[in-house]
Amino acid sequence: MKINPVQTIPDLTKSTTFSEILFGIELDEKSSCEQFLLGIAFQQSEMQKEVKYLQEQLELQKQHHLSQLQQVQNFHALIRRMTEKIRDSVEIHQLLQTAVEELSQLLQLERCQIELYDTSQTSAIVTCEYSSSSPRCQGLTRKIADFPEVYQPLFQKQPLQSVEILPGWNSQIQVVSQLACPIFDVQGILGNIWLIKPTEERFQEFEISLVLEVANECAIAIRQSQLQEKTKAQIKELEKRERHKNEFLKTLSQELRTPVTSISLAAQTLESLLTPHGTFDLEPVPQLLQILHNECGRESKLINDLLTLTYLKIEPEPPTLIAIDLKTWLTPIVESFRNVAHCQQQNLNLHIQKKIPSLETDITDFERIIRELINHACQCTPAGETITVSANLVAEAIELKVSYSGVKIPTHELTRVFQPFYRFTKNAPWKTSDSGLELALVKEMIKRLNGVIKVQSADNQITFTITFPLEPVF
Incomplete structure (x- = not known):
């Protein structure tokens, strides 16, 4: 039997019996066993608590992983719905x-x-x-x-x-x-x-x-x-272009048919003048020949303008640039309309800024642009009103203006001015023989010369403003 080293051994010299000694040793042994068992029980209790804690943590981790798994599944379901x-x-x-x-x-x-x-x-x-x-x-x-x-x-x-x-x-x-x-x-x-x-x-x-x-x-x-939005916009633009093309072809057909009809009527009238006896009434012949001449010219101008406009839109060649003095070139062009303006009781003015620099441009296109705009102004300006042509240097560019009073354009129609066959002066005071393509041609020719044209209508006056850079880049 192992004796606790701290245990006190009874003194045998005293009057202590042997049974008392044995009894004391048994009591000490019993106490030590109880302490040992209590220690084991405490350790088991702590281990049980630790096991329970680990089980709880494991359950929490399990629940957390299940929650994450469910969340991932929900996310994938959301992705699937979005994809659909x-x-x-x-x-x-x-x-x-x-x-x-x-x-x-x-x-x-x-x-x-x-x-x-x-x-x-x-x-x-x-x-x-x-x-x-x-x-x-x-x-x-x-x-x-x-x-x-x-x-x-x-x-x-x-x-x-x-x-x-x-x-x-x-x-x-x-x-x-x-x-x-x-x-x-x-x-x-x-x-x-x-x-x-x-x-x-x-x-x-x-x-x-x-x-x-x-x-x-x-x-x-x-x-x-x-x-999709871009595609819709492109479809709308294509539909718009198709509509404009159909309108253009419709108007073109009408414009081409009008002079042909006049020519046909004049030819029928000439034919009817022939009497059954072979004689011919010469009195209306000059008038009929004039009608034939005018309508043939109108038809020819319309076809030429149409071909030029198509050429400028599809296969424009680089212009031939020459430096010109505006006062030298612009003055005779404007003066050529002086008699027409005088006959129609219109005031025609020209203003050119002093010391304005030379302009590099294509002479042929430049002259036609100015002539078409002034001719258009003469046709649309009422008697007693003023036509003004001006040239100025503005911010490293030449600015040309052709303005005429007594007429106006509705604001919502300004964007249509340069469309083929659009005539914003349907009630023009003077009879015109234009093809309806002049302003469209002007815009394309100015674009070819690297310029910009704008139109404004305010205070009962229309102004066309052309801007040419001093150093055009092609």
């Missing part, structure tokens, strides 16, 4: 709104927004939003330059996460966790998804990865929407 909506060409705003709503529910967010950049990428507009609190931010515009520390990593296509302290609405402080994921594709950056949850717990890596997948689907949807 993209396939079905669902309206872009509806698709993005679905994305922010479902993201808010999946991640238990306080707020979720999608902002899109403008074309210049200098500002971002909150296009879609889902929020469980105020204030609402949809339609809010943020200037990129005001938040460089925020948008710099986003423009580099990197997610941005932060924990911030926000002032509450009831003088309370609110701690939120924010995540911004860029929406981009190979063509560039489009916008961002902003996620805010009312806790300081940061977004986990797998959550960020899943949000980036949603952002990728949003990028696909946005590009598809832009492509």
